[in-house]
Amino acid sequence: NAGVMQNPRHLVRRRGQEARLRCSPMKGHSHVYWYRQLPEEGLKFMVYLQKENIIDESGMPKERFSAEFPKEGPSILRIQQVVRGDSAAYFCASSPPDRARETQYFGPGTRLLVL
Amino acid sequence: GESVGLHLPTLSVQEGDNSIINCAYSNSASDYFIWYKQESGKGPQFIIDIRSNMDKRQGQRVTVLLNKTVKHLSLQIAATQPGDSAVYFCAEKIKGAQKLVFGQGTRLTINP
8 A cells, every 4th residue: 555656765966967756656546746845845836747648737847847647657757957946855746536536645755956 | 825935934832732723825716725744854744634615624633624714724733742743734726726735834843
């Protein structure tokens, strides 16, 4: 009965490198959400995906950030050419396909540090 | 509403006392609300939720109250324990959307 899984838990990158964050939703969940959290702040929505579809990317920066949720495998949040301002905790959440069950369950997060 | 990056409000209570954490939400079109607990270095953990057609919901040691007139949400924790020490966030979901909008958060400290 595993919950939402994220890896890596910690990621260190130098400016200009790429960061790839992975998220496996809870079993039976087909909706995935990515949020970003800066220290001492609440989580900020980035993107909402279903299998092979991006449903809402209104919180994604226009450049360097992309997300996917392929038919097989985990959801990936990709940050190209990272900058120091990308340092944050990135959380993935999942929810079941039943729209009446809206609760989003969060993973442990990936803490990205850009040097 | 949206976090504004200020220092987190803090609340200290004695172990065994009751605590009340408040949250003002931003959008009158929100129809679903959740309280999350976040411990240091961990992800948000679901505590309790409530839909906009209700004004009160109870769980184990927790109660959520919703006042739509003033757009206010509160979380009551009864008989607090050391393990309740954490940051608590309210989150709202606007009707028709799936994303959650998180509040600023409140740091709760339980004193022995």
